[in-house]
Amino acid sequence: MKVIVNIQLKEGVLDPQGKAVHHALSALNFKEVNDVRIGKQIIIQVDEIDRDKATKRAAEMCEELLANTVIENYEIEIV
Amino acid sequence: MKVSVVVFPGTNCETDTKYAYEKLNADVELVFHKDETLPNGTDLVVLPGGFSYGDYLRSAAIAKFSPIMKDVIRFANEGGKVLGICNGFQMLLEMGLLEGAMKRNASVHFISKYHHLRVINNDNIFLNKLNVNDIINIPIAHGEGNYFIDEDGLKKLYDNNQVLLKYCDKNGIDKNPNGSVDSIACICNKNRNVFGLMPHPERAIEALLGSSDGVKMLEGLLEG
Numbered sequence: 001m002k003v004i005v006n007i008q009l010k011e012g013v014l015d016p017q018g019k020a021v022h023h024a025l026s027a028l029n030f031k032e033v034n035d036v037r038i039g040k041q042i043i044i045q046v047d048e049i050d051r052d053k054a055t056k057r058a059a060e061m062c063e064e065l066l067a068n069t070v071i072e073n074y075e076i077e078i079v
Numbered sequence: 080m081k082v083s084v085v086v087f088p089g090t091n092c093e094t095d096t097k098y099a100y101e102k103l104n105a106d107v108e109l110v111f112h113k114d115e116t117l118p119n120g121t122d123l124v125v126l127p128g129g130f131s132y133g134d135y136l137r138s139a140a141i142a143k144f145s146p147i148m149k150d151v152i153r154f155a156n157e158g159g160k161v162l163g164i165c166n167g168f169q170m171l172l173e174m175g176l177l178e179g180a181m182k183r184n185a186s187v188h189f190i191s192k193y194h195h196l197r198v199i200n201n202d203n204i205f206l207n208k209l210n211v212n213d214i215i216n217i218p219i220a221h222g223e224g225n226y227f228i229d230e231d232g233l234k235k236l237y238d239n240n241q242v243l244l245k246y247c248d249k250n251g252i253d254k255n256p257n258g259s260v261d262s263i264a265c266i267c268n269k270n271r272n273v274f275g276l277m278p279h280p281e282r283a284i285e286a287l288l289g290s291s292d293g294v295k296m297l298e299g300l301l302e303g
Binding site for chain 2: 009013014015016017019020065066068070071
């Protein structure tokens with residue numbers, strides 16, 4: 001089973017990378033862009049067939065290591 | 080005084096730190112991150128600067144699980160003195176020994192230069208050889224030094240005098256190189272035995288090389 005974890009800075013936490021990319025897109029004339037946020041995606045292959053169990057374990061991974069919950073949120077998707 | 084400097088894969092400031100503390104007549108031991116206990120008689124633990132584990136995932140995210148860290152946490156919780164410099168500061172935040180988190184610099188650039196700092200609080204062993212509002216000049220070198228803490232957390236830091244240094248210009252006016260909340264460069268824990276800062280006092284110990292402003296800070300931890 002494949003677990004996809006998406007990690008993003010929390011709302012209200014300024015994202016310096018997103019801001020820099022936004023600036024670059026504006027310079028390239030993509031005037032419709034009004035915000036850019038950059039996160040990361042972690043793809044994990046697990047030996048588990050129960051979706052709920054896999055989700056629960058992935059949440060533990062996020063809390064312990066994958067995300068810094070002081071500034072980041074995470075979302076878990078099972079494929 | 081016995082100083083233990085912990086070395087992780089990717090640490091690169093351990094020799095400077097050892098040199099600085101030996102110059103101050105401390106007995107310094109480099110401790111490998113895979114060791115499970117700190118050397119007997121350790122008075123001060125330094126988590127030095129560098130790029131532990133290549134900064135993979137987040138700065139210092141993986142170092143906190145090194146075997147030695149359980150003993151560092153025990154040492155800190157028992158009141159032992161711990162100093163985290165740069166990557167070491169990031170480790171203290173990741174381990175929860177200090178509050179807050181680090182983000183990429185607001186400019187998204189790695190910054191390496193001398194920077195002025197203003198002393199905000201000196202009622203602690205790290206800065207008690209300096210006076211409040213003293214301005215010192217020591218190097219910074221980081222890509223993720225953009226300190227973040229939420230409003231409640233920030234208020235608590237101020238209420239408990241845990242904000243120790245702020246970035247400033249040569250006249251002491253706040254000047255923010257990396258986007259840190261309130262230009263904060265250095266904090267300590269509530270018990271005043273765990274200290275974290277992004278600037279490098281161990282690189283400012285010889286006037287001939289630009290600055291010796293780091294000496295008083297490093298000395299304070301030996302005497303306190």
